[in-house]
Amino acid sequence: MPNTCRLETIPRLLNGFGIAFVVALACGPAARAACPRxxxxxxxxxxxxxxxxxxxxxxxxxxxxxxxxxHEVVLTFDDGPWPPTTPKVLKTLAKQCVLATFFLIGKPASEHPTLVRRIAAEGHSIGDHTWTHFDLSHMPQSNAFKEIDDGIAAVEWALHGTATTTPSTPFFRFPGFLTTPATLELLRSRGIVVFGADLWANDWDPLTPKAELRLLIWRLRVARKGIILLHDAEHRTAVILPAFLRYLRDHHYHVVHLVPTGPAVDFDGVP
Structure with a gap:
């Protein structure tokens, strides 16, 4: 399956922006990232x-x-935005023309809205990861719901200037994957996809960059495909990412970019 210079689908981005804005994006950074050098x-x-x-x-x-x-993988990053490391991750992804999904924590998103907008402007999808990254399974239900709502509202404010609890991209990941029946039902009722992962690098553990890379590659060799969880807030992950992307390229893996379902628009001859 060769890389292609044709985007299969372009998602609906924002209510009220219309087709002209979508076409502009398709011919801009996101489209160029999907068309590899x-x-x-x-x-x-x-x-x-x-x-x-x-x-x-x-x-x-x-x-x-x-x-x-x-040999298809989806790259996902949690716990940003984090100014010391997220820009390094973005630079590496752009250099390899790779698009990913970032699950952002609301509080740092509200503190670094310019960085949030940069992630979106470079073509990546942005999901939600609560307001403070607390364990939602060990708090009152009303507090857990508020953590979800406040996180979504903060990311939407950073992106669009409106603190709505309806996410532009209805993707969510629980901190520590710790769920409850009530929080799962809340997200289901709102049409929000809940993401776990198929493999990860344990980049929350005190591994050396070399050990983290070796562990991630070994797990990928076993799984052969899957949703990969990484953390753009981790310095070691920013360090190993160039080598990992080279590994994917050299071993004929293919990156799949996730977007919310929306009207399909095809574009031929994207530069």
Whole structure:
């Protein structure tokens, strides 16, 4: 499956912006990232995801995951935005023309809105990861719901200047993957996809960069595909990311970019 200079789908981005804005984006940074320069890993295809078809995904937590082909991976990053490291991650992804999904914590998103907007402007999808990253399974239900709502509102404010609890991209990941029936039902009722993961690098542990990279590659060799969890707030992950993307390129892996389901628009001849 070769890399392609045709975006399969372009998501609906914001209510009220219309087709002209979508076309402008398709011919801008996001489209260029999906069309790799020679020698880069690139982004092979775009997959639309919604809560009807994929309510909960990630085999480490749930029974089902995304229907990826052999040697296809989805890159996801948690716990940003974090100014010391997130820009380094973004630079590495841009250099390899790779698009990813960032699950942002609301409080730092409200403190660094320019960085949040940069993530979106470079074509990445932005999901939510609560307001403070507390364990939602060990707090009163009303507090857990507020953590979810406040996190979404902060990210929406950073992106669009409006603190709504309806996310532009209805993707959510629980801190520590710690859920309750009530919080899962809340997200299901709102049409928000809950993400787990298929594999990860344990980059929250005190590993050396070399050990983290070796562990991640070993797990990928076993799984052969999947949703990969990394943390853009971790310095070690920012350090190993260039080498990991080169590994993916050299071993013929393909990156799949996730977007919410929306009207499909095809573009030929994207530069």
């Amino acid at each position: 020679k020698g880069t890993l690139g982004t092979s295809r775009v997959m639309e995801v919604d809560a009807v078809s994929f309510p909960r995904v990630g085999l480490k937590e749930f029974r089902h995951t995304l229907p990826l082909r052999d």
